Amino acid sequence: MESIKVALLGFGVVGSGVFNILQDNKEKIESHIQKRIEIKKILVRDIEKARGANAPKEMLTKDINDIVNDPEIDMVVELMGGIGKAYEYMKIAIENKKHIVTANKALIATHGDEIYKLAVENGVQIRYEASVGGGIPIINTLTQSLAANNVDEILGVINGTTNFILTQMDEQGMDFDDAVKLAQDSGFAEADPTSDIEGEDVAFKLSILMSVAFGIKVPPHKIPREGITKISSKDIEFANQLGYKVKLVAAAKKKGDDLEFHVQPSFLPIDHPLASIKNEFNAVFIKGNAVGELLLHGKGAGSTPTGSAVLGDMLEIAKIIGTNYKPGAPLVHNGGDLNLIGEGVSPYYVHLHVEDKPGVLGKITSAFGKHNVSLKSVIQRSRGEKTVPLIFITYDTPRKDLDDAIEEIKNTDAVIRVESILRVES
Amino acid sequence: MESIKVALLGFGVVGSGVFNILQDNKEKIESHIQKRIEIKKILVRDIEKARGANAPKEMLTKDINDIVNDPEIDMVVELMGGIGKAYEYMKIAIENKKHIVTANKALIATHGDEIYKLAVENGVQIRYEASVGGGIPIINTLTQSLAANNVDEILGVINGTTNFILTQMDEQGMDFDDAVKLAQDSGFAEADPTSDIEGEDVAFKLSILMSVAFGIKVPPHKIPREGITKISSKDIEFANQLGYKVKLVAAAKKKGDDLEFHVQPSFLPIDHPLASIKNEFNAVFIKGNAVGELLLHGKGAGSTPTGSAVLGDMLEIAKIIGTNYKPGAPLVHNGGDLNLIGEGVSPYYVHLHVEDKPGVLGKITSAFGKHNVSLKSVIQRSRGEKTVPLIFITYDTPRKDLDDAIEEIKNTDAVIRVESILRVES
Structure with missing residues (x-):
């Protein structure tokens, strides 16, 4: 059976999960892809540290060169997190023709385009299922x-x-x-x-x-x-x-x-x-x-749920290694004819804390009206206390109009504070 | 852009969905796989019948040979349902080196093994996402x-x-x-x-x-x-x-x-x-x-949800066509060391209709006990009527023991009928 050799970068919660799943489910994995997945090296900062998985000490290294310069290693699985070193190592790995699996949302969200381009240039795959929603596919x-x-x-x-x-x-x-x-x-x-x-x-x-x-x-x-x-x-x-x-x-x-x-x-x-x-x-x-x-x-998180997604990606790449198949480009950006409007309009929930005295509600609703914020419902429940919460649900409004209204309301006599403003999904 | 030529077998609810999605989302599909998907032929029983999609009449054929003998057609999408003709045509298509996508649960459940084996022998793919759960992946x-x-x-x-x-x-x-x-x-x-x-x-x-x-x-x-x-x-x-x-x-x-x-x-x-x-x-x-x-x-059903799953499969195959990649074998059966025990044990809900007279409950609970069926709860709500429902929830029991108890209960004086027996999931 062909053996695919892999290196892990990082051996924390997710790295240990990947290591343990590979051991526990070895039979299932090998029967499924008809290849063996072998972890050859694991990059760590501290060789002596106790971890959630028992890797033989000779598998651990502190030197990325032991990995990227090893021609036997087909795939590098980046589980360090963050951008700095992870970004640097991932680029070196790609340039050394290693396929990449990563769980690193910060890195993919920030530098996904460059990384993807580099992967295409070097003829390697990059997959990142675990970067969003842990074990959810x-x-x-x-x-x-x-x-x-x-x-x-x-x-x-x-x-x-x-x-x-x-x-x-x-x-x-x-x-x-x-x-x-x-x-x-x-x-x-x-x-x-x-x-x-x-x-x-x-x-x-x-x-x-x-x-x-x-x-x-x-x-x-x-x-x-x-x-x-x-x-x-x-x-x-x-x-x-x-x-x-x-x-x-x-x-x-x-x-x-x-x-x-x-x-x-x-x-x-x-x-x-x-x-x-x-x-x-x-x-x-x-x-x-x-x-x-x-x-x-x-x-959405945790050692083996995230490890499950990482391994799903690893097996897909393992299946492709040795063939001339290059799957499509998930990070190609071509939906460019949409206008990016950010927040848009929405109903909002507004929670104010006010003094319970006559005329307050009138002043506040006028301020909303002045800034074109229509109100769907108001809840005021006086319990004989001096100050009370006052709750509004608005109709669809741009956040800008709401913020303008709130600015005016803040300065209204008898409004003690704006407790919170929350979007309402319909 | 390379064009992948496809034939549909059947042009009912799902076939129309596939046809319409391909038209409506053409741009998205082509940008995603960097290939064009072209429906060349559609096998129908009646050329004149009105349908949920507008295919040009010259695309329709009543003769499977127009499809399986057309060397331009790369992929056959079987949406006829049932086993007889669908099975026959699928085999001919595979033998003519056509990749297969199907939504046919009866066929895959009944003859999946043979079909899969034939596909491997002929070096073609077979995918069947839409056979279970419609649009759910x-x-x-x-x-x-x-x-x-x-x-x-x-x-x-x-x-x-x-x-x-x-x-x-x-x-x-x-x-x-x-x-x-x-x-x-x-x-x-x-x-x-x-x-x-x-x-x-x-x-x-x-x-x-x-x-x-x-x-x-x-x-x-x-x-x-x-x-x-x-x-x-x-x-x-x-x-x-x-x-x-x-x-x-x-x-x-x-x-x-x-x-x-x-x-x-x-x-x-x-x-x-x-x-x-x-x-x-x-x-x-x-x-x-x-x-x-x-x-x-x-x-789980419907024209475009099921069509969405069919197309997901079609695009995966389209991406692979022209490469030497042969994805793994979803229908390989190798989990053979499990004992197949069928129903197993479970708690059950038992709904009887009985005459409301003294001693009935005692007789019934004794019958359960005699057959080792333990009861978790009993509901009897008399409303002054002559006959009443009697509800039992059992503890875990093999269905056989329950059926034996029910057989005895059925013949108990005052038991009018067994209304229903349902499994209780925990």
């Missing part, structure tokens, strides 16, 4: 099964950390800070959770999904985004009362010739397919003009 | 994205007709017959719905899924199956009261070295991922030993 589905569709819409709950936090706030009535702490203690959030809770991680993933689904490159930093740090357990309570769940949603939607895209905590109607995605689970909802609505739901 | 997911997983469990709601009927019975309180009529009027059931409502269609699909997921061939007629014809709106009412939804479930589950498999209407706990799949939608729930739980949910 979203890239394969978009590039293969749905390849004949024009995609109309993608909505994703694609960050397990924030979804775990929001689920705990919803189900346990926890505060944001306590839920972050629980997520950290449960291994669902990093010591520094900034990239997750500020929506940066999701923006990387949405940028990749937009490439694949629409053939359009929007760099992650150009995607309008908002994290979940301003959401209170009160907002979640109001959402429930109004028939919604709060999720951090990545969205890209065609509206005629416009493409709207954003990463924002959003109100999802309780019967929306994404509203029931809980805790560390991820899901992607796709509307294609042929397939209709499709939902993929599974584990 | 279940075959690609199992054979590619999850290829490194050992699959532990597959549960599917994979028949839109029965799911539509059960949803209407649940939500509108309809009787079975009325719901069948509505399904027919809405285009979700055939004039003769037998294959759907008796579970035959689902057995075909489960046989294919078991091939792909476990590498095991179980012919469809060897899969224990039961349709939905005996389910009453009362059963559905009781299910709701007990916290379940009734679905026609295809299941295959590893339990140690055993493989359990069956097609049965089943009680699913209300929070089970498949419990919320409604109407004509389908879903497949997979547990893999690496990826964990994964759910794919979408349209």
